[in-house]
Amino acid sequence: MPKITYIDHEGLSKTIDVDNGLSVMEGAIQNNVPGIDADCGGSMACATCHVYVEEKWLNKLIKAEEAEIDMIDMAYEPKKNSRLSCQLIVSEDLDGLVVYTPAKQT
Amino acid sequence: MKKIDSIIIGAGPVGLFAVHQLGIKGLKSVIIDNLDKVGGQCIELYPDKPIYDIPAVPECTGEELTKKLLEQIKPFQTEIFLNERVEQVYQENKNWIIKTNKKNEFLAPNILIAGGVGSFEPRKLSIKEAEKFENKFLFYSVKDKEKFKNKNISIFGGGDSALDWALELSKFSNVTLIHRRSEFRGAPHTLSEIKKLESKGKLSIKTPCQLESIEGDKNIISLQVKFEDGKIEKIKTDFILSFFGLIMKLGPIAEWGLNMNKKTIEVNPHNFETNKKGIFAAGDICNYPGKLKLILSGFHEVALASVECFKRARPNEKYRFEFTTSSKTIQSRLGKK
Numbered sequence: 001m002p003k004i005t006y007i008d009h010e011g012l013s014k015t016i017d018v019d020n021g022l023s024v025m026e027g028a029i030q031n032n033v034p035g036i037d038a039d040c041g042g043s044m045a046c047a048t049c050h051v052y053v054e055e056k057w058l059n060k061l062i063k064a065e066e067a068e069i070d071m072i073d074m075a076y077e078p079k080k081n082s083r084l085s086c087q088l089i090v091s092e093d094l095d096g097l098v099v100y101t102p103a104k105q106t
Numbered sequence: 107m108k109k110i111d112s113i114i115i116g117a118g119p120v121g122l123f124a125v126h127q128l129g130i131k132g133l134k135s136v137i138i139d140n141l142d143k144v145g146g147q148c149i150e151l152y153p154d155k156p157i158y159d160i161p162a163v164p165e166c167t168g169e170e171l172t173k174k175l176l177e178q179i180k181p182f183q184t185e186i187f188l189n190e191r192v193e194q195v196y197q198e199n200k201n202w203i204i205k206t207n208k209k210n211e212f213l214a215p216n217i218l219i220a221g222g223v224g225s226f227e228p229r230k231l232s233i234k235e236a237e238k239f240e241n242k243f244l245f246y247s248v249k250d251k252e253k254f255k256n257k258n259i260s261i262f263g264g265g266d267s268a269l270d271w272a273l274e275l276s277k278f279s280n281v282t283l284i285h286r287r288s289e290f291r292g293a294p295h296t297l298s299e300i301k302k303l304e305s306k307g308k309l310s311i312k313t314p315c316q317l318e319s320i321e322g323d324k325n326i327i328s329l330q331v332k333f334e335d336g337k338i339e340k341i342k343t344d345f346i347l348s349f350f351g352l353i354m355k356l357g358p359i360a361e362w363g364l365n366m367n368k369k370t371i372e373v374n375p376h377n378f379e380t381n382k383k384g385i386f387a388a389g390d391i392c393n394y395p396g397k398l399k400l401i402l403s404g405f406h407e408v409a410l411a412s413v414e415c416f417k418r419a420r421p422n423e424k425y426r427f428e429f430t431t432s433s434k435t436i437q438s439r440l441g442k443k
Contacts, residue, residue, distance in 0.1 A: 039223045039354055039369065040223070040399075041399055045147065045152065046151075046353075046354060048353075048354075069287075069289075070291050073263070073264055073265065073286070073291075073350065074350060074351035074352075076232065077232055080334070106229075106353040
């Protein structure tokens with residue numbers, strides 16, 4: 001099972017085995033990883049599952065579609081490596097992915 | 107204080123349909139919503155996006171759905187209080203009293219919370235100097251544009267609000283439009299107008315950059331933006347307008363003593379009552395085993411809740427289940443002969 005590492009804004013790290021096909025957001029919510037709210041439940045209608053992706057992973061991920069980029073504008077302190085974790089679907093290719101959760105989601 | 111049968115919090119699709127379900131049972135409602143218009147998430151998040159899972163409506167947009175619901179509840183002539191947030195809720199015998207931020211008071215045996223994911227509020231600038239200038243030199247919405255005449259205005263954001271105000275204010279002020287990336291998203295016509303103004307030197311655009319600091323003591327003098335390449339630029343500014351969209355905050359609901367599960371309210375799925383007798387929750391904000399955040403689920407939830415609301419509002423009357431197709435009483439309430 002792919003391992004996904006979530007690091008919060010204070011540097012606390014949690015590595016979780018996440019099933020293929022789940023989103024990085026769902027991996028966090030189902031395992032009580034704090035720092036991801038996911039108010040809309042994964043429909044790309046809010047920006048509360050916002051994460052910063054470790055730089056080296058940026059190009060390995062499927063590119064964000066326009067609607068995701070628009071929504072990231074609404075996130076708290078977006079950066080170049082910002083993504084919505086509901087749009088990152090876990091597969092073997094993502095084994096070892098590291099995401100940083102922002103200081104807050106709203 | 108206004109006395110009524112039910113107070114509905116939230117004017118989204120579920121709150122609007124609640125008016126109908128309560129109305130055909132002869133109950134009068136009021137709706138209170140923090141936004142400036144009805145429709146809730148349908149209007150605020152996806153007015154133009156098609157919805158495909160409303161029963162018997164193969165396709166409609168959030169805006170169309172809202173319009174249709176308003177038409178459906180028109181016979182009940184319900185008062186809707188917009189731009190108003192419920193602050194306090196307390197009990198008086200078998201009734202509930204609600205106080206809003208505009209000091210309006212309502213008394214009713216039933217409160218139905220159809221609050222979606224809470225109230226929408228503008229996302230605020232995160233730098234710490236922002237707070238002291240808020241509502242004086244820094245605004246998250248425009249109420250009186252006269253204030254901005256012949257001033258230096260810095261507008262943040264890349265969406266419709268930012269673009270529309272940049273266009274409007276550039277007619278009589280010195281506008282700088284600032285966005286964190288180089289692409290804007292807005293109506294194509296607005297975008298081309300903005301580009302035209304920029305090429306004529308009537309408006310300046312700074313991208314891709316973000317706010318770094320605000321300078322000034324009593325009022326704003328200037329601000330600094332940081333470009334992606336690390337370069338810093340100072341921009342002379344009298345007023346800042348920031349349009350980073352809306353965030354959803356549960357707000358005061360969390361303090362009403364209801365059983366909460368994260369940001370949702372636990373309900374009994376038989377009548378959608380919360381742990382407080384007479385307070386109901388329906389739509390995205392309620393939670394019970396198997397809950398789906400679908401508009402159609404919300405419609406079902408308010409139908410069931412309305413039965414319990416009837417029993418509480420009319421304790422001396424017997425509730426009779428009726429169909430709209432055959433009930434003369436319902437038909438007359440709907441204004442049909």
